[in-house]
Amino acid sequence: MNFFSSGLKSVLGTQEAAQQPSGAETVERLVERVLSSTLLEDRRDACRALKSLSRKYRVEVGAHGMSAFTYVLQTDYADCEIVGYALDALCNITSDEDFDEEEWQDTNYKPGSNLGAQFTEIFIKQPDNVGLVLSFLEEYDFRVRWPAVKLLKSLLSSKPKEVQDIVLVSPMGVSKLMDLLSDSREVIRNDALLLLLQLTKGNANIQKIVAFENAFDRLFDVINDEGYADGDIVVEDCLLLMLNLLKNNVSNQNFFKEGSYIQRLAPMFNILNDDELDVGLTPQKVSNINAVLQIIRTLVSPANPGQATASCQKALRATGIVEKLCSILMAGGVPVDVLTETIITVAEVIRGNLSNQEYFASVMAPSNPPKEAIVVLLMSMVNERQPFFLRCAVLYSFQCYLYRNEMGQTKLIQTLLPSTSEQPSVTAGQLLCGGLFSHDVLSHWLSSVALSHALIENPAAKESMLRVLLTPVSSHTPLSLLHHITLLLQQSNKVQSKLGLLILLATWLSHCPPAIRHFLSIDTSISYLTTQAGATEHDDNEELVQGLCAFIMGICTHFNDDSVPSFSKENLRQLINKRVGLEVFLDKLNEVSRHEMYSRAVKHPNIRVNSPNDLLLDHEFCKLFKALEGLVMKAVTVSATDLTNGPSENIEQYKNLIREQDKRITELSMHYEALHAQNVEQAAKIQELTDQNLILKAQLSTTSAASQINQGSPHGINVVQEKDQTIARLEEELKNLRLHLENRPLSAAESQAVDSEVIYLKSQVQALQQTERELMELRKDQEDLLELVADQEREIELLKSQLRVNQEKEEDQRQEEICPIKQEPFEPSPDREEKPQPENISEAQDKPQMISSDEVHPWLLLLSKEGDLAKDFESPLQAEYQRDLKSHESDSSSPAPTPELKFDSSPVILPPTTPLSTPTPPTQISGSSRSTPNIFSPVPLPSPKPPSTGPPSPGPVTVPLSALSGESDAPVGDFSNISNEPLEVTTLPTEPIAIPKSSAYSTYSWQATSNATEPVPLSQPNSSENSASIHSPPSSTISPPRQANNQECRCSFRSVALHQGLADSPQVHLHCRPAAMKVSSNRKKPLLQPLSPR
Amino acid sequence: MSYAYLFKYIIIGDTGVGKSCLLLQFTDKRFQPIHDLTIGVEFGARMITIDGKQIKLQIWDTAGQEAFRSITRSYYRGAAGALLVYDITRRETFEHLTTWLEDARQHSNSNMVIMLIGNKSDLESRRDVKKEEGETFAREHNLIFMETSAKTAANVEEAFINTAKEIYEKIQEGVFDINNEANGIKIGPQHSPTNPNLPPGSQGANQSGGCC
């Protein structure tokens, strides 16, 4: 204020302080002085005074002073001082923040009314103004260059898009900004960085020019000067700017790769030295590393063109960055959010690139004995105490490892089959199977989906996984993995578990008749699906379960090779028609693709959910669903031999629906185009009007304020009303003027504006073209569908006539005998099993089935007879049939064992297939886990459910995860107290389950073992010394990524393992890293020392 | 990967004359029959050998449409070479050359090497501009000239390589200031004594690779 009044004095001369002029008056006088004074000195002083008033009297200075400032910039450009004042003042006026000292009472404006944006709009209305400011960037004088940078920043944050467009077309505009990065004055360089960050956001054209102007070189120079990952926030800004330049910009990504810039990222990863492992990374370093990870992910994003991603993946490998990333994965002391992000980055770096995938598989964790990194990661995926996002990241990395990696898929399944070579103590396959039987719902889902990725597009893998048998020890009937999955599905009451298992099933059965044969021969498999698909009510998300059940039924129909007589293609069709109803069936299918999570999952391979509850569908599964949906519908509807005209009505309905939709789409797209054009027009009009309105308002506010002061308020109101009228009149005039303008030829300036408009419209048109292309595709799809429908109709006709013939014959037969309704137990016939599958499955199966009367299966006969009676819903025959089915269901479900595995405190309880007494547990086993399950129930730890109550089930058998978990030194998961029982692999006779190649069956015997006598609640570590050095229980130690910048949240696989090991069992062995080794030998005191923050 | 020099090129000329096709033919040895209108600018790169030296060409293919003119102007200043392309089957693209040339001369550095290219030489039957006319125009304006076909790849390599040769010769003559990046020329990492490309200690630094 001092400065203000002295400035005023010098400008206005000494005035009696008696009558203090109002802010508005002062501003007006100063503005006039700037515009009219002939002396530079005078103008300079007035300008300085205006600058100092520009915060407090922002409205006044903005409304009156704008012209004065641009005048100064144009005429006094040689005087650095006055230019500096003008730029500073403009910067204040256009700022998007409100100032504390701003005086509002005399104006119509309230804080937060976005004055900055409005004044910015006025300022940039004259694009030359921005050019003028850009030209001042060339002035080296700090008094000019710095405020010019700040003003541009201010303009950009108030009106980003508009200012971007102006800078884009200003000659050399971007180059001038780029030169600032080499300014030796750090303030300017840093502000220029921020300015470029805003300038490049979302504008591909500017991004490309900035890259062309050697931005990457300059940024790497800065990063180098600042010390790479150890640098301060400037490094982060540089990296974020790079990210801006690369994100969704394939051209720049290509430039980045071709310019060998990827290798310049490598030093960023020299992040870990031993000191830091103990002390922890600074928050800034964490941010820097996260930014680099984002850059890498942008380069190899699955959304990029495949070729671009592939070449970046190659380059990342060649520059050693893949190795560095993997070593971060296995290092200790890495904050959990960095770790999570690193896992995702590694995932995308290896996705679909065989050489990188092989490298990933070869990475060993520094444990003793060394374990594969993949195994260590999976351990944490199936560990419910690890943070959710970390577990998802691990799943993603595993999926990416298997993506288009036949060898990896085969290798994984190999770990579940008997082998002559020695297997490591824990394998990926075992962990995942263990996950299926875990008590943790999330583990079910994650493991199921992970397993499904071992099967994708790999027929051989699907067949060899059929040979995997799992059995509780000394059980007489080892069950195949497929059988277990079917049982788990029926016993589970959690939507998430069911969905995981269904995803696995669908993936497995699709394109794999042998798997379908096996699946159909499992009792109750189909009746379960039928019940689900036919259900009319559902809770939240259960519609997905039902839809997936319908989908699997469809798969079983479409890929059916008719080798299970009771569930032949035709029989299944009948079943769907009768028990589910075609309409319901199709509805259920449609519900899947209509589900919100479906559209989310189908978009991106990465798992992008906010909470564990959203984890329902998997990207690859959605792709499969999309691909097979049509085939499934066709397979189910193709020969709906029902004689009522239901199906054809249905088809007619769908046809109509399709026609209607088609019409609507055309209508809507036309409508959209019209609206869009209208919108553009109106936006322009509104823009103009608001500008004018703003100016008028600003004028009004000052004048009315002034008049109120001078003449008292009642009169003031009159004045205001008068002004209002004037405004109305002016607006009218403006409208007329605009009309004139529209008819007038464009001036040069206007044509420039139009130019940029055209560019904008161009890109808009491109977007529209894109939508149009999509539309075309849609329409094509529809046409295909229509054709298909027509085909179907023809087929139906054919079949109908055949059926009529059949029926007549049946009539005759009925006289003689009544068909038995009975499902034959499935007897594997070796002949049929050996029969080679047709090479082209779809070709073989898409053929309409010609049914001659003597080929008709008893079921079919029944059903077609029933068709006659369909009108009579209560017909005794139908009732009998349904009763029969029901009894059949319950019959077959009764012997179903209820496997339950407890995963976390080591014993896995695989319940009742064998009597409890049979197995003698190994000697080191303490009795607890083998005894009745209720011993777990009072424990706060997640405990196993009591075995389900299948009727004649013998007592529970506890099966340890020994086979699954191996030794206790895992740095990741909580496997500390799991014993190291070797797997028992036996070769089983063909007898119980009909699977081809019987000699290759393998069996895992999971024996009950446990070191822990009693599970210990997590929240109460069992020794006080230990708990003292643990900062918090694991569940809270780990915060979700992004928030966990503080050191408190530091947590690694290792620390969690260590921690949990302590909680669960006193016998922890840690061999992961020297510090921890020390710990295990002298466990009492310094156990957690390396982990405690300093 | 390493190179002795890096040259930046731009490709300019009316829309539809085949600029993007020329680039694609040069970098990927492919021809794209559908006109995929360029929006703004697209980047491409390839390594060539001149005088036994590896030279990296970084090429910016610009949009020929009038609306993008102000954007593409930003690329003149930093380019060492320009391919100015017209379509021998469309006379108007030849007639616009003077405008293009003016624009280029105004915004580029004075040493920029400009190669005039009459493209689509495979469409002899539809020729609208005689080869002699192209030669004359080039001579008058001091340009190098060639007729090419992005479709058959005739002369495509030569067009890019001859431009590079010209730039290379200018460097040897000392015309170009190779230390000024704004000229569109960079010296390869191992060729410049002062290049701070690798940070000190980036190699030996503590990268214990997980054996901690």
Ligand SMILES: Nc1nc2c(ncn2[C@@H]2O[C@H](COP(=O)(O)OP(=O)(O)OP(=O)(O)O)[C@@H](O)[C@H]2O)c(=O)[nH]1
């Ligand atoms: N026959 C023939 N056709 C060509 C040749 N070069 C390009 N074309 C065709 O000419 C059309 C336009 O080619 P583009 O390379 O996309 O044109 P452009 O100069 O990049 O156009 P803009 O991106 O709009 O500036 C395409 O349909 C090409 O197939 C050529 O040498 N011979």
Ligand SMILES: [Mg+2]
């Ligand atoms: Mg093009």
